[in-house]
Amino acid sequence: MLATPHRPRLAVWKFASCDGCQLSILDLEDELLALAGRIEIANFREASSAVLDGPYDLSLVEGSITTREDAKRIREVRAQSKVLVTIGACATAGGIQALRNFANIDEFRRAVYARPEYIETLATSTPIADHVPVDHELRGCPISKSQLLEMVGAFLQERAPNTPNESVCIECKRRGNVCVLVARGTPCLGPVTQAGCGAICPAFSRGCYGCFGPQGSPNVASMLTELHRLGMTAPEVRRVFRTFNAGAPAFRTASEFAVEATDAKEGAP
Amino acid sequence: MVELGVGGRGILPRREFPRLLEAITASGYEIVGPTVREGAIVYDRLRGVDDLPIGWTDRQEGGQYRLERRGDEALFGYTVGPYTWKKFLFPARERLFTARREGDSFVVIPEPTDGPKLALFGMRACELAGLDITDTVFQGGPTPDPGYRARRGRILRVAVQCGQAGGTCFCVSMGTGPGVRGGADLVVTEILSPGEHRFRLDIGSEEGARVVRGLASVLAPVPPEDDARVEAIVARTAASMGRTMESRGLRDLLRETLDHPRWQHVANRCLSCTNCTMVCPTCFCSTHEEVPDLNAETVERWRRWDSCFNLGFSELHGVSVRKSGLSRYRQWLTHKLGTWHDQFGSSGCVGCGRCITWCPVAIDLTEEVAALRQPATPSAPPGGNR
Numbered sequence: 001m002l003a004t005p006h007r008p009r010l011a012v013w014k015f016a017s018c019d020g021c022q023l024s025i026l027d028l029e030d031e032l033l034a035l036a037g038r039i040e041i042a043n044f045r046e047a048s049s050a051v052l053d054g055p056y057d058l059s060l061v062e063g064s065i066t067t068r069e070d071a072k073r074i075r076e077v078r079a080q081s082k083v084l085v086t087i088g089a090c091a092t093a094g095g096i097q098a099l100r101n102f103a104n105i106d107e108f109r110r111a112v113y114a115r116p117e118y119i120e121t122l123a124t125s126t127p128i129a130d131h132v133p134v135d136h137e138l139r140g141c142p143i144s145k146s147q148l149l150e151m152v153g154a155f156l157q158e159r160a161p162n163t164p165n166e167s168v169c170i171e172c173k174r175r176g177n178v179c180v181l182v183a184r185g186t187p188c189l190g191p192v193t194q195a196g197c198g199a200i201c202p203a204f205s206r207g208c209y210g211c212f213g214p215q216g217s218p219n220v221a222s223m224l225t226e227l228h229r230l231g232m233t234a235p236e237v238r239r240v241f242r243t244f245n246a247g248a249p250a251f252r253t254a255s256e257f258a259v260e261a262t263d264a265k266e267g268a269p
Numbered sequence: 270m271v272e273l274g275v276g277g278r279g280i281l282p283r284r285e286f287p288r289l290l291e292a293i294t295a296s297g298y299e300i301v302g303p304t305v306r307e308g309a310i311v312y313d314r315l316r317g318v319d320d321l322p323i324g325w326t327d328r329q330e331g332g333q334y335r336l337e338r339r340g341d342e343a344l345f346g347y348t349v350g351p352y353t354w355k356k357f358l359f360p361a362r363e364r365l366f367t368a369r370r371e372g373d374s375f376v377v378i379p380e381p382t383d384g385p386k387l388a389l390f391g392m393r394a395c396e397l398a399g400l401d402i403t404d405t406v407f408q409g410g411p412t413p414d415p416g417y418r419a420r421r422g423r424i425l426r427v428a429v430q431c432g433q434a435g436g437t438c439f440c441v442s443m444g445t446g447p448g449v450r451g452g453a454d455l456v457v458t459e460i461l462s463p464g465e466h467r468f469r470l471d472i473g474s475e476e477g478a479r480v481v482r483g484l485a486s487v488l489a490p491v492p493p494e495d496d497a498r499v500e501a502i503v504a505r506t507a508a509s510m511g512r513t514m515e516s517r518g519l520r521d522l523l524r525e526t527l528d529h530p531r532w533q534h535v536a537n538r539c540l541s542c543t544n545c546t547m548v549c550p551t552c553f554c555s556t557h558e559e560v561p562d563l564n565a566e567t568v569e570r571w572r573r574w575d576s577c578f579n580l581g582f583s584e585l586h587g588v589s590v591r592k593s594g595l596s597r598y599r600q601w602l603t604h605k606l607g608t609w610h611d612q613f614g615s616s617g618c619v620g621c622g623r624c625i626t627w628c629p630v631a632i633d634l635t636e637e638v639a640a641l642r643q644p645a646t647p648s649a650p651p652g653g654n655r
Contacts, residue, residue, distance in 0.1 A: 031563070034563050034564075035563065038563055038564065149563075152563075153561060153562075153563050156563065156565075157561060157565050162558050164579070164581055165580060165581065166543065166576070166579045166580075166581065167540075167541070167542045167543060167579075169542040169543055169544050169547070169629075170542075170543040170547060170574070170575075170576060170579070173351075173361070173543070173544065173547035173548070173574070174361035174362060174547075174573060174574055175361070176311070176352065176356075176361070177307065178306065178307035178308055178309040178311065178351055179334075179351060179544065179627060179629070181629050182332060182333060182334050182351075182626065182627050182629060183307070183308045183309045183334045183335070183336075183351075184308055185333075188629075190542070191540040191541075191542035191544075191629050192540065192542075205307060205308075215541075216579070216580040216581070217541045217580050217592075217594060218540075218541075219537075219538075219539065219540045219541060219594060221537070222537065222538050222539070222540055222630055223540060225538075225630070226332075226540075226629055226630050
């Protein structure tokens with residue numbers, strides 16, 4: 001009898017998140033069977049309740065850290081994982097829930113829950129890399145299927161994944177889109193946002209809203225000036241930078257700068 | 270009787286203009302040319318004259334492009350849009366070859382270089398100059414690019430002399446236009462005023478003559494007053510350039526101003542978004558990626574447009590050697606206007622103005638060059654002329 005060739009063992013983990021990025025894995029429909037032939041899906045609760053114990057060769061981590069338990073659990077995940085890859089805006093930047101980082105968590109807790117004392121949570125939502133070393137990250141809300149496939153393929157072939165940190169603009173131009181910012185005056189975060197989505201939003205004549213987070217060398221100061229020139233007010237600018245990647249350092253800087261501009265204008269202290 | 274050989278010319282009435290496109294199609298060419306899409310004039314497949322931006326014009330300034338209706342039915346009453354013809358010769362993404370594992374070795378399956386014959390319909394003088402430059406880049410050296418060479422060998426160049434200049438045009442400064450001086454198979458000039466609409470058609474090559482040989486019955490001899498009109502149209506366009514740039518001595522200037530404070534000034538505005546390089550008719554940088562299947566049995570090598578504004582572009586041993594926006598902008602401009610001369614024997618700029626229009630923050634190389642010509646002062650002058 002032939003020995004079964006060793007298949008690397010995959011685990012998929014969920015922290016504070018919406019599960020959308022995990023669904024992107026299941027959404028690989030055409031490639032999923034081929035993938036399962038090359039990799040043993042050992043722990044993926046979104047797909048199967050059959051869970052095999054670690055250690056794992058590759059861990060995909062979705063979600064951010066928002067509780068003390070999760071801060072502990074991610075260390076356990078790291079300890080059981082040879083390679084750890086964060087997937088999506090929550091895991092790489094803290095997600096939309098990182099809006100709490102700019103506000104008072106107790107106020108949120110009281111506003112949302114009938115019995116706030118039942119809720120135990122951290123005051124911040126932080127990316128996985130703030131807690132454990134991360135080997136690679138996939139951006140996006142949700143992640144791109146083709147980047148996911150590229151990353152898993154690169155892991156299997158022991159090479160670096162090809163996920164460039166260039167801007168969305170270059171994808172727009174390769175795709176043949178007309179620039180919505182220049183031709184329509186539509187505010188667009190494409191120039192400061194990392195490529196990977198395939199420039200979907202501008203292809204439908206709307207501005208990029210930055211769901212892949214900051215590109216490799218974002219000039220947010222110049223982008224802020226430009227957004228104001230296009231007619232956006234400081235609160236509006238703050239808002240566009242405070243979405244799924246609000247906690248990414250460059251976008252956080254941009255939104256805080258816009259807040260200061262708003263406060264200065266309104267004469268706030 | 271109109272002489273339809275090389276150097277021949279004739280007048281084509283507007284109502285007969287569709288015959289020109291029909292003749293091109295009948296000669297085996299697919300026609301690509303200007304057409305309105307997504308609020309701009311882009312180069313795409315043309316099925317007939319009605320696909321042209323009839324009655325449209327464009328208003329261009331730094332960081333701004335708007336389509337507007339004209340008061341007439343001009344076929345070519347606009348300047349250049351965001352895309353250049355280079356996408357037909359040097360595609361944004363191109364598979365170069367496939368390699369397949371065979372035992373302990375592999376076989377290389379070359380990529381076919383066949384494809385349709387393309388008529389590039391509506392090339393402007395600056396774009397013909399751009400084509401000359403990409404010809405030098407891709408096939409001027411000892412190892413011509415096979416894909417480019419194959420596609421280049423299948424094109425028909427149908428030029429249009431510009432009847433108006435755009436807000437960011439400066440072809441006069443670069444000596445490339447607006448009049449067409451060779452390099453085209455056919456040249457069209459639109460003569461349009463209330464009550465009259467016709468075209469002067471000039472034959473620039475044997476292939477151009479072959480394409481239009483069936484048009485003898487609809488072409489009229491060119492009266493001297495129409496030659497004067499055409500001359501006046503080109504002269505008027507030349508006199509209304511939106512921008513000027515002193516191009517003399519640029520190579521030396523850029524070599525001597527590498528530490529000028531203006532570089533930091535422009536870097537503060539530059540988004541490193543790559544738009545200027547993407548819209549440039551001569552920017553040719555690319556990167557290669559190997560795309561294996563999951564089992565690594567076959568691997569495809571792809572080439573895609575890249576840009577010197579990307580950190581990864583200058584990555585050596587995993588580290589980018591041009592980390593700052595300053596070093597990247599300076600690399601682009603000094604190459605485009607300076608070291609391009611050393612590398613390819615000409616400037617890399619044709620004065621089309623696309624990099625000015627399509628820069629989201631309106632960085633204007635003509636303004637940057639003017640500033641670099643000023644002696645360095647401790648505080649750089651304010652920028653942004655919009």
